[in-house]
Amino acid sequence: MKTVLLVTAAAFMASAGLASAQDSVVVEVPxxxxxxxxxxxxDPVVIxxxxxQGYVVPESVVVRPIPESPGYGYIYVEGRPVIVSMENRQVxxxxxxxxxxxxxxxxxxxxNPTDPVVIEGDLTMGTVIPADIPLVAVPDQPRYSYVYVQDRPALVETGTRRVVWVR
Structure with a gap:
């Protein structure tokens, strides 16, 4: 009986160390x-x-899948991309x-500044520039355009009109 308890205790301690080691493993996202x-x-979510890293995203938040990486999904928080493990919803x-x-x-x-425009609300990363506001293409960068909002330059993803960088 003593041997069984020692083996059980040793197995428990070994698995506890493994769990702790797993918690500190750095995941290399492709x-x-x-x-x-x-x-x-x-669209940005509020957290x-x-x-x-390691934060568990609540079930109420919709995590979008990444098609070529089925183990991962993502959200945007304050204009920043956040990649989440689909297995446990951890960042x-x-x-x-x-x-x-x-x-x-x-x-x-x-x-190459442009005439400034006015938009409703604050200009931050993640802001969507309204469709009626003209964007200026960035040469050799077909994915991006830019706009000046109240004398502040903002880089905009042309397809979504979402601000990805702002001074």
Missing amino acids: QSAREYVIAHPA EGDLS VYLSEGSMEVPDDVVSYIET
Whole structure:
């Protein structure tokens, strides 16, 4: 009986260590999944509390699947893409700050200002620019256009009209 208890205790301790080790494992999200999420922004959701890696997304939040990476889904929070494990709804990738915009795109936008427009509400990442406001194409970047809103340049994803970067 003593041997059975020792073996059971040893197995429990080993599995507890494994679970703890699994919690700290860093998940490497495929680049193709990150690119898909950036290319297909979603309406932003509001998350209560501190959003960080490992955060479990509530069941009430709709997580969009990533077709080429079936183990992952995504949401957008405050204009930032967040990739979630479909298995347990834990955040496995959270972009840091704003989107990485190439310096030459920023230079072009800033040296080629347009007449400013007025939109309702605040200009933030994730804001959708109304269809009646003209966008200016960014040369050699067919996915992106830009607009100046009250003297602030904003890079816009042309297809969705969603702001992906703002000064």
